[in-house]
Amino acid sequence: MQESMTVEKVTDAATGAPVRSGKHPEAADFPLKEARKLVKDLWKPDARIYWTDFTLSAAIGWGAVAVATMAANYSLMQILALVVATLGLYRAVIFIHEIAHFRKGTFTAFRRFFNAFCGMPMMVPAYTYADVHIDHHKPQVYGTAEDGEYLPFAVDKPWKIVAFIVQALIVPGLLLLRYTVLMPLTLIIPAFRRYVWKRASSLVIDFAYIRPEPKKDQVAGWLLEDIFTGIYAYVALGLMYMGTLPWKLLAVWYVVTILIFVLNGLRTLAAHAYRNGGRERMTQQEEFLDSVDIPGNRYISALWAPVGLRFHATHHLFPGMPYHSLEKAYFRLKAELPDNRLYLAATRPSLMAAVAQLWREAKAAQKDAQKAA
Incomplete structure (x- = not known):
């Protein structure tokens, strides 16, 4: 298990928890079974x-x-x-x-x-x-x-x-x-x-x-x-x-x-937390927590993250779900999970917020590396 990053004391936007590098020990508590039950009717592509x-x-x-x-x-x-x-x-x-x-x-x-x-x-x-x-x-x-x-x-x-x-x-x-x-x-x-x-x-x-x-x-x-x-x-x-x-x-x-490619590059940077520096294997729940949902505005956000990709963490939770069901799945899970804190830990408020957090963490990691050297 890795220690939390000392990223300018960066905390997760949704939970306030310290940002982690790599594995997510808290992922074991993710209510995966409950989440699957809530979206079992959303799998048929139209x-x-x-x-x-x-x-x-x-x-x-x-x-x-x-x-x-x-x-x-x-x-x-x-x-x-x-x-x-x-x-x-x-x-x-x-x-x-x-x-x-x-x-x-x-x-x-x-x-x-x-x-x-x-x-x-x-x-x-x-x-x-x-x-x-x-x-x-x-x-x-x-x-x-x-x-x-x-x-x-x-x-x-x-x-x-x-x-x-x-x-x-x-x-x-x-x-x-x-x-x-x-x-x-x-x-x-x-x-x-x-x-x-x-x-x-x-x-x-x-x-x-x-x-x-x-x-x-x-x-x-x-x-x-x-x-x-x-x-x-x-x-x-x-x-x-x-x-x-x-x-x-x-x-x-x-x-x-x-x-x-520039637009997709920005979207890609916001699609994951990219903290797995050790390149360890992850569970599905850890993979979800290393990914990012940005619901944003359904019309504006869909321009830079089209075809359901603004719900990228939810997509990693249910990779076979058709894109036209992801928005419904996200808001249903947000509203109906008995404890949605871990689910919302993967949510960022905007594209720029997600990229900015990635940048802050990279800068903090570089400072830590320089101190260690």
């Missing part, structure tokens, strides 16, 4: 919601991309269109998270539709996230060195928080490189294909992450998604080269992609 929400988000996003491309540079119209394109396509892209949680063999048409109208043109086909994210929810993986979606920001150097956001500037370029240069080489060099799948085919935050090789029944799917994503890139670039599409479209895509 296909109509998925199809309608995604289709509208993608259509709005791509429509705004077209407007931004045709508008005069730096005009108010272009700026507004870039904002709308970013928010629309960001919401559409985040459906990749829901796809990762679909049971095998379900929503297959939705996955293909997602790839065709968002995943592939944004160069993030569904396979780049599926298994990686499911591993993130496994008790034996969450928060450990094998978890590509976890870095112990709260007990590390603060500059790494800044670097995590700044790296979004180069992500679009890396995606273009991945599918226009590396992808063709993977088709003719099997060993290189395996290397790229392990080291350059995952939507993660830990660049040292090495992805397990695909299972036999996944190889063809991964390969096809790679090929078709590359085709999207080559066709678009070819049409630009021939003058059918303006090169300005590439610039708009690049800017929108940067903005999406």
Whole structure:
């Protein structure tokens, strides 16, 4: 059991308890059975919601991309269109998270539709996230060195928080490189294909992450998604080269992609407490307490944490629950749990409050490390 951090004597916003680094001994008292009973009716996904929400988000996003491309540079119209394109396509892209949680063999048409109208043109086909994210929810993986979606920001150097956001500037370029240069080489060099799948085919935050090789029944799917994503890139670039599409479209895509990754980066920083510096295994209750809910405003907060992700701690408590049920689950548990103190310990008042707390803890951890040295 680790001692509480001496983070400027930081206390949890909900409980007033000292902030902890790593494991949470108090998690053993979490009323998990009672929580499961209260939400047992909220597990069925509604296909109509998925199809309608995604289709509208993608259509709005791509429509705004077209407007931004045709508008005069730096005009108010272009700026507004870039904002709308970013928010629309960001919401559409985040459906990749829901796809990762679909049971095998379900929503297959939705996955293909997602790839065709968002995943592939944004160069993030569904396979780049599926298994990686499911591993993130496994008790034996969450928060450990094998978890590509976890870095112990709260007990590390603060500059790494800044670097995590700044790296979004180069992500679009890396995606273009991945599918226009590396992808063709993977088709003719099997060993290189395996290397790229392990080291350059995952939507993660830990660049040292090495992805397990695909299972036999996944190889063809991964390969096809790679090929078709590359085709999207080559066709678009070819049409630009021939003058059918303006090169300005590439610039708009690049800017929108940067903005999406910056926005998602801020959301990611607020999604967990990131205190597991020892990279110990955690129980499900400890995993919940190392995650964050930010109910905020259902309309404004949903812009930076779309598709249910403002209830990220509750999602980690019930990872198979569809996104459209998470808000109802959160407020039901808050109201009906006999003792909701531990449940609310994962709640933060806002995005900025969550990121600020992470920053304070990282600074305090650095001071402690300097004193120890």
